[in-house]
Amino acid sequence: MADTDDLLERKNFYLDVPPACSAFTLKGSNALDWGMKNRLARIFSPADNRTVMLAVDHGYFQGPTTGLERIDVTIAPLVPFADALMITRGALRSSIPPETSKPVVLRSSGGQSILKELSNERIAVDIEDAVRVNASALAVQVYIGGMHEHQSIGNLVEIVNSGNRHGIPTMAVTGVGKELARDAKYLGLATRICAELGAHFVKTYYCEKNFAAVAAGCPVPLVIAGGKKLPELDALTMAYRAISEGAAGVDMGRNIFQCDAPKAMIQAVRAVVHGDETPEKALDLYHALKSDGEVEEACQQKTQLR
Numbered sequence: 001m002a003d004t005d006d007l008l009e010r011k012n013f014y015l016d017v018p019p020a021c022s023a024f025t026l027k028g029s030n031a032l033d034w035g036m037k038n039r040l041a042r043i044f045s046p047a048d049n050r051t052v053m054l055a056v057d058h059g060y061f062q063g064p065t066t067g068l069e070r071i072d073v074t075i076a077p078l079v080p081f082a083d084a085l086m087i088t089r090g091a092l093r094s095s096i097p098p099e100t101s102k103p104v105v106l107r108s109s110g111g112q113s114i115l116k117e118l119s120n121e122r123i124a125v126d127i128e129d130a131v132r133v134n135a136s137a138l139a140v141q142v143y144i145g146g147m148h149e150h151q152s153i154g155n156l157v158e159i160v161n162s163g164n165r166h167g168i169p170t171m172a173v174t175g176v177g178k179e180l181a182r183d184a185k186y187l188g189l190a191t192r193i194c195a196e197l198g199a200h201f202v203k204t205y206y207c208e209k210n211f212a213a214v215a216a217g218c219p220v221p222l223v224i225a226g227g228k229k230l231p232e233l234d235a236l237t238m239a240y241r242a243i244s245e246g247a248a249g250v251d252m253g254r255n256i257f258q259c260d261a262p263k264a265m266i267q268a269v270r271a272v273v274h275g276d277e278t279p280e281k282a283l284d285l286y287h288a289l290k291s292d293g294e295v296e297e298a299c300q301q302k303t304q305l306r
């Protein structure tokens, strides 16, 4: 029988404690709904509002990119070291174990290839399918100044609207055509337009001069792409500078998965992004982890030979 006699007396409403009311400190995100904040907090660590996203979506327009020939072999082991994984639904379903607890930033635009005009994209995922794969964010390319600028901005607006209906944030990715300069003036224009149209965070490129102005002029978090493969110290230096100048993290692909030691590199990038480590110290960490990994791999090979 239910114990109803003295229930009221035992309740404690903590009358002297004011209701919990905490600010959500991720840049520009305090006015969002609970689901949006919860998903963003899975991508950006609440401890420092920063993220190391691993971008492996290159195949959506350039096919089997070097390092991504077998995502199940090369990328799945890196996932535990990333804060989030940026990927297409096809690669996710076929190559990433569903047991992963890492948030997925789902590539949601496409429709072109490297053989054609890159800005000619359309929305490439239904919101229902994004929900089905439990996406924590949607990613859409925006080509400011590109041949299909208007269409790509339309894609962003539609993705933001459908994501908003389900509490799923949108990351706008500023695609820069070959004819456009990746300078602060251009990147400031592109990132600000994306944020004003409702993107919850924006992926862009780092620029040597005045990146701080790009970051300050964008009212939501910026993450930087790594771009083409660089020597490790240069990639770590770029990440360090971007963070020091106001970026909230990286969404890095080739500079991680095209490395000789991708596991070591992603950990070195984490040291910069989450540990404010200098590029030189992070490079030392890379080399140390790389040689540890080589020892580990040699042991595994010996074991397999037995």
Ligand code: R5P
Pocket: 055, 056, 057, 058, 173, 175, 225, 226, 227, 228, 251, 252, 253, 254, 255
């Ligand atoms: C942009 O076109 C896509 O999201 C790329 O797959 C991604 O930005 C590439 O990352 P990274 O430049 O670091 O290889």
